Amino acid sequence: MKELLAKIERQLARLEKIQSEMQRLAEQMPLQEAQSEPSPLPLTPAEMRVFREVVQGWTNKQISDHLYVSPRTVQTHLSSILNKLNLENRSQLVRFAYENGYEKPMDLS
Known part of the structure; x- marks a missing residue:
């Protein structure tokens, strides 16, 4: 019975070491985007x-x-987009897109 208890205690100690090592590794990994x-x-x-x-x-x-x-319709939509996203110009819009993961899709044509 004492042998069994000693084995269980060793296994628990081993599991604690593994868990702490996993936690340490997880903290060292660079943060990835949640989405x-x-x-x-x-x-x-x-x-x-x-x-x-x-x-x-x-x-x-x-x-x-x-x-x-029409080009005027495009300009109207662009103005609305900039307003909704609190941006001032298309350069800021492109930067916003890249920084937030709206990267340029591949051209499939």
Whole structure:
């Protein structure tokens, strides 16, 4: 009976060492983003399409041609996006996109 108790105590001590080592390793690992995908933006579907095109680096004219809307509509959506995200210009918008995980999607065309 004493042998069994000694084995159990050794196993518990071993488990405590393993647990402390795992905790130490977890603390040393760089923090990863909690989400694999960025959180949704407070944008309409049309604004989201313009957002993605701006992140691609396209001009308002190129975006309007691609989305079949007028350049003025693109500008209206862009103004709304900047306002909703508290940004001042498209450069800040692109930076915001990259910093928050809205990276440039691969061109599939």
